[in-house]
Amino acid sequence: MAASLAGSGEDAFRRIFKFYKGRQPPPDFNLHIYISRSSSANDWCVFLLSDVEGARVGLRPLRDWRAFSLQGYPGFIFISNPFRMDCQAFWIRQCLKTYTQKPNVCNLDLHMSPSDTQDIWGKREPKTLLERLRWVTLGYHYNWDTKTYSASHHTPFPADLHSLSLHITAACGFPEFNAQAGILNYYHSDSSLGIHVDESELDHSCPLLSFSFGQSAIFLLGGIRRQDSPIAMYMHSGDVMVMSGQSRLLYHAVPRILPALWGHTAEKMEACSLVPSLQDTTVVEPVSQEDWMVCSRYLQSSRLNVTVRQVLGPGQCFPETPSSHQRTDKITDGEYGKRKRSSSCDC
Ligand SMILES: O=C(O)CCC(=O)C(=O)O
Numbered sequence: 001m002a003a004s005l006a007g008s009g010e011d012a013f014r015r016i017f018k019f020y021k022g023r024q025p026p027p028d029f030n031l032h033i034y035i036s037r038s039s040s041a042n043d044w045c046v047f048l049l050s051d052v053e054g055a056r057v058g059l060r061p062l063r064d065w066r067a068f069s070l071q072g073y074p075g076f077i078f079i080s081n082p083f084r085m086d087c088q089a090f091w092i093r094q095c096l097k098t099y100t101q102k103p104n105v106c107n108l109d110l111h112m113s114p115s116d117t118q119d120i121w122g123k124r125e126p127k128t129l130l131e132r133l134r135w136v137t138l139g140y141h142y143n144w145d146t147k148t149y150s151a152s153h154h155t156p157f158p159a160d161l162h163s164l165s166l167h168i169t170a171a172c173g174f175p176e177f178n179a180q181a182g183i184l185n186y187y188h189s190d191s192s193l194g195i196h197v198d199e200s201e202l203d204h205s206c207p208l209l210s211f212s213f214g215q216s217a218i219f220l221l222g223g224i225r226r227q228d229s230p231i232a233m234y235m236h237s238g239d240v241m242v243m244s245g246q247s248r249l250l251y252h253a254v255p256r257i258l259p260a261l262w263g264h265t266a267e268k269m270e271a272c273s274l275v276p277s278l279q280d281t282t283v284v285e286p287v288s289q290e291d292w293m294v295c296s297r298y299l300q301s302s303r304l305n306v307t308v309r310q311v312l313g314p315g316q317c318f319p320e321t322p323s324s325h326q327r328t329d330k331i332t333d334g335e336y337g338k339r340k341r342s343s344s345c346d347c
């Protein structure tokens with residue numbers, strides 16, 4: 001059945017996307033292809049990293065990471081939830097409360113005045129702004145119209161997310177990585193992200209990092225051509241994905257959001273989020289009960305994804321005329337601002 005779905009025609013990716021997105025009849029999730037080869041983190045970690053540094057950003061010691069490569073996809077690395085159980089809550093709170101604040105940019109800015117989007121976290125009634133949030137950009141702000149980044153539209157990249165990204169990329173053999181841009185996606189149970197490749201960054205030798213929190217998702221990883229048949233894998237809360245080398249420019253998509261696995265749910269995280277076991281010097285701070293109530297309610301039906309990108313290589317500058325590299329998200333159904341994704345949304 002998987003083979004007949006994949007077919008050999010030019011629409012293999014689209015057919016598989018629709019299959020996983022479809023609700024009538026529900027997809028047969030037994031067809032998933034799983035990551036085929038695993039390795040202990042120590043096999044591919046080429047740089048010695050301090051576990052103390054990792055703990056500061058909420059990560060477990062490197063020896064406890066479960067990292068996977070994927071045969072036929074060199075440079076693709078999947079790290080199964082390397083976060084300490086008591087620390088995911090911090091990053092979730094940052095995505096909902098901190099990174100949504102100005103000067104960062106979000107989809108609501110396209111329709112509302114800056115004063116109305118000043119406090120997305122705090123505005124709860126009648127329909128919360130958090131529910132209407134679809135994306136936030138950090139650092140070099142991605143321009144959805146021109147599909148480019150520019151020197152003129154830049155605000156400081158969050159230092160905590162920078163530290164987290166550097167620790168992960170160093171572990172994967174990219175000690176020079178510089179986190180310069182971020183795109184946060186806020187998915188609800190009926191959201192999807194269309195088939196695209198992330199090629200707007202000017203230096204593709206730098207890896208792209210992805211963090212997932214909250215509800216689970218099916219992630220489709222295709223080939224260098226849009227129509228190449230993809231493989232499907234689950235992304236659960238805390239999972240980290242690195243697209244580097246030959247896998248940096250592969251087409252990918254998120255056709256479906258799924259309920260979180262038991263053990264990855266907000267309820268489970270809650271038990272640990274308030275334990276004051278963190279040292280003074282950490283980046284990660286305890287999350288208050290009040291904040292966590294808002295986060296866990298949000299996560300009951302939502303997924304957060306943070307991608308972190310290096311836009312410019314060392315010594316590289318933006319060209320005078322914008323790059324012709326363009327992101328090629330495709331519309332499936334609904335649309336949020338200029339970002340094409342499928343879901344019902346009233347913003
Ligand atoms: O949500 C995801 O897992 C993928 C996000 C993504 O591909 C993107 O933001 O470019």
Ligand SMILES: [Fe+2]
Pocket residue numbers: 196197198252
């Ligand atoms: Fe992407």
